[in-house]
Amino acid sequence: MNVRTLCLGFLSTQEATGYEIKKEFEEGLFSHFIEASYGSIYPALNQLAADGLVTVREEEQSGKPDKKVYAITTAGHAALSKWLSVVPARDKYKSEFLFEMYLQHYLTAGHTVVAIEKQLSHLRDDLKCIDQCRAEGNSDEGATFIMGYGxxxxxxxxxxxxxxxxxxxxxxxxxxx
Amino acid sequence: MNVRTLCLGFLSTQEATGYEIKKEFEEGLFSHFIEASYGSIYPALNQLAADGLVTVREEEQSGKPDKKVYAITTAGHAALSKWLSVVPARDKYKSEFLFEMYLQHYLTAGHTVVAIEKQLSHLRDDLKCIDQCRAEGNSDEGATFIMGYGxxxxxxxxxxxxxxxxxxxxxxxxxxx
DNA sequence: TGATGCATGTAATCCGTTACATGATTCA
DNA sequence: TGAATCATGTAACGGATTACATGCATCA
Structure with a gap:
């Protein structure tokens, strides 16, 4: 699934700017299974607008830079439906951590422990993130499902x-x- | 972690051909957290050989194509140690499945069930794969660790x-x- | 006879990340 | 005063996948 679809999917639930989408991807509900950089989000948004799947509205702000708020269109909803009708590709999980643990005999016991503790701290961060999302009131069916899974x-x-x-x-x- | 390191890491435990490495990555111990195609493995192996981190031995086979067996060198061991001494990057998990589940309201109940069942079958395949690896006697510390985690x-x-x-x-x- | 397994490789292409560029405001 | 937050964007670069190319043996 490319960044374009990801952005459109997010916009199907709420209006947002590129900046907000990025934030949501890295701090929100999706943080543990989605990643995208500005370098991919902004071009994706422009592409979506060019294809008429989203509209753009420029908003001036006092004390802050102007922003571009994107909103999904009817054509966007249709396109998203179509994209989602394909059964999703297999999950992709890549773990340097596990590879390193497999090669433990190359590491000192100390290094191994450090690596495990770092992994633990990442996992706990992700858990905290989910707790926070729940506290913030994400309770529709979809959100509940993915928070529970995570x-x-x-x-x-x-x-x-x-x-x-x-x-x-x-x-x-x-x-x- | 790039494919070069992955190959070198694998070769640190046993000699192998590019074909065997691919197979091990997709059917063996690593199947649920590593992926690499021939298009990346073969060039990586050639690179490693050019850098003197592995040796190549060509073997003729009757009834089968010739093969190139790669083996790690002392320099290879040293390089691997060095690469592994850096604490590993965060795991990367990308899930179209979860994204689709979040957007459940776009899907029919039937489609949702199908997607979940497909996900289940992938997960069970991966589990079976681990069971089989265990049955085949992978029991050193590293293997035990990653099989348990998986x-x-x-x-x-x-x-x-x-x-x-x-x-x-x-x-x-x-x-x- | 046609698919599958064994076996290696290259080239085109895609997709995304990283780094760079800009700039105002607020907080420590 | 320097860092962080808000905000958008482009260009270079990297890394991997996909498709293509080849070819023999075996099994159904």
């Missing part, structure tokens, strides 16, 4: 890593005896 | 989706009353 997966990862850390520490303690 | 995460996803399906069906039954 929570389930992230919680399982955290539990696993925590138990592994305990295991490693007790082993290290034994080895030190 | 299992924990995938199992949690499957449970979540299964419970969601039940929930949706009971709601549909109620609506039909």
């Amino acid at each position: 929570e389930a997966v992230l919680t399982a990862s955290v539990s696993y890593l925590e138990s592994k850390l305990v295991e490693m520490k007790s082993r290290a303690a034994k080895a030190a005896e | 299992e924990a995460v995938l199992t949690a996803s499957v449970s979540y989706l299964e419970s969601k399906l039940v929930e949706m069906k009971s709601r549909a039954a109620k609506a039909a009353e």
Whole structure:
């Protein structure tokens, strides 16, 4: 799924500027499974506008730069429906962390622990993000579904890593005896 | 992490051809968190050989095409150590499935169920793959770690989706009353 | 006889990230 | 005064996928 579809999908729920979309992708509901940079969002938005799938409205702001608010059109809704009617591609998960853990014998025990703790902190950040989204009142069916999924997966990862850390520490303690 | 590092990492555990590396990435231990096509693996291998990080040995086979077996060198081990000493980048997870679930109101209930069932079947395939790897005797520390992680995460996803399906069906039954 | 597995490779193309460019305001 | 936030955009670059090219053996 390209950035164009992602933007259009987001705009189907609310009007937004490119800046806001980026923020939503990295701090909001989608943060743990979507990524997009300004370098891809702004051109995508221009493309969507050129194709008549969204409209643009320029708004002046006092004390802040002007902004361009995008809103989905009827044609946009139709296009989105069509794109979504294709059963989605498989999830893509890439983990340097796991690859590194597989190659543990190359690492010192200390480095391994640091890597695990960093991974844990990323996972906890994502969990916190979901909690916050829930607190902010995202409660429609779609939001509930994806928050629940994220929570389930992230919680399982955290539990696993925590138990592994305990295991490693007790082993290290034994080895030190 | 680029394909070059991935290949070198794999070769640090065993000799292999490009073809075998691809297979291992898509059917083996790594299948759920690594992806690479021939179009990236073969050039990467040539690069590694040119840099002296691996050696190549051509083997003739009867009834099969010749193959090039790659093996890591001392310089390769050193380079890998260095690359791994950097704490790994954050995991990247991209899910069209979740995005589509967020936009459920665009979908028919039937389409949603189909999408969930397809997702479930992917997840179960990945789980089966891990089971098989375990059955085939991958039991060193690194392998155990990543198989356990994968299992924990995938199992949690499957449970979540299964419970969601039940929930949706009971709601549909109620609506039909 | 046609698909599948084994085996390697290249070129075109796509898509996205990174870095750069600009600029006002607010907060520490 | 310097960093962070708001706000939009382009150009260079990188990295990988896709499609193409080749060819033999085996199995259904």
